[in-house]
Amino acid sequence: MNTDSSLHDTPMSPPPLPPQATEDTPAKPAAGPAREWQWPPLPKLLRWLGATTLLASALAFLVKDWMQTDEVFRYLQFLGLTVLLSGCGWFCISRWKDDKGARTFFALGAALLPANFAQLGAMLYAKQIGQESFNGFREAFAFTDPGPLMWPTFAGALLLLIPLTYLGFAAMARKQAKKLTLLYIIGNSLLLLTTRDPNLVAMLGFAQLAGLIWADRRYFASQSSMKTWDGVAMRTLLFAPFGLQIGRNLMLHGNDSELLISLLFTTLTLVFYTGLPRVLKNSACANASRLISLAPAAVAWATAINATGLHGDQWFVPVTLIPLTMIAALMSTKMTRGGHAVRRTAALVAVGGALIQLMFFESAYSSLLMVGTSLSVILSGYAMKERWIFRIGLGGLGVGLVYHLRYAADLYQSDWIWLSLAGTGVLVILCSSYLERYGRQGWQSIRTLHHKVSQWK
Incomplete structure (x- = not known):
């Protein structure tokens, strides 16, 4: 009890923090001959097992109302577990001088913050909106009105959780603790929103994901102290409230929103395209992870478009x-192997799709789509100096122009034939004047371009 009261009195003055792992830690010896796998030290193994067990117990607490108690008492028990973990970290560093065990306890205390806010949000929802009925395992997410004890519990929890969160981040990433705490509290505060509209939650999720990625790039990615194991763990922890928000709404309302499903697959795309390649040391495995990310990216875009209501074959x-081919081409730029094949396939699919659109839905719009897609492929091939992509675009452009000539022939048969003939005559005379003045330079430019293309990959 003394530990808790001291934390409450001085929320932003943590105890002597354990030394933070930084880049100054002695580097590992240079890699020599392959060595046999070694068992980790027993204390390290026990820390991992204990942390896993505690997180499993927290998950079991959230999804199973095994205590059959009122909502406030149920939440106070979980809040007590969070405070107990930070108290154990205090004890390890102040009595036993064990910085590793203290960091583990402090980090676990901060990691349980989203679960605390999720329960507070459920009680707030029951207080303002009313109890929602669920069937099966989802009954664990239903809270009843906590009564008059709701607001004192809410205020007391915030007074305890905010300083404990700062304590956890200060133990693991001391220099960036304030920024990490602020971003973490903002992310967790979204769990307090009483709205359960899946589409609104999905749009908030997209905004939250974009904000987290921007903040990570802006404040932490370039800091050497945030590239250590402790720093990466704390940067990853910032995404925990976002993950809990997605998981909760998918289990409760996943079948009601395609935007929510799109958000899930967008997250999976980022995990496979950005997250795992940073963890995997093998370049081949990292490249394979980026190749796999193409599948969830396609599902994410298709479900998002389907949610907008643009149905029908003419819109596909x-x-x-x-757009999917453009996404694949952009994602392929970071692939060390297979990127050329992905880009060529994307170019073929884009031009081929525009051609199919032109064949089955003949219109001036389809013809312009064919020409615009082909020009984009040509420019992409020129910018990346890839010969086959350039040639695919040229072929598509030729087909598109042939269709435009067909529409021009139809125009000649209309009542405005005299105007179209006059316009054609003026255009021919202008072309002759241009060729007379710049013809040689034009042919020289074409030969130079052909020579460059022949030297590309």
């Missing part, structure tokens, strides 16, 4: 297929 190529 322009709003789904061609």
